[in-house]
Amino acid sequence: MALECPYCAQPNADRALVCNSCARDIAIPASLIAERDDLIRKREAVREELSRAKAELESYKIRKGRLATADR
């Protein structure tokens, strides 16, 4: 996959540090890549937590509904 230069939109080698067309610095710092990976992991964890909370809420609604009809 070619890395497109954000300045001149020319394709470069995937691990190019400098654009071969406009000679600008196009390398992505490893720290940014690590930060992105960390954010992706956190996003997945939050999504799992959200789906667990939704399931819990659904089961609560069902239980509450049963109790309400049993009272009558």
Ligand SMILES: [Zn+2]
């Ligand atoms: Zn360029």
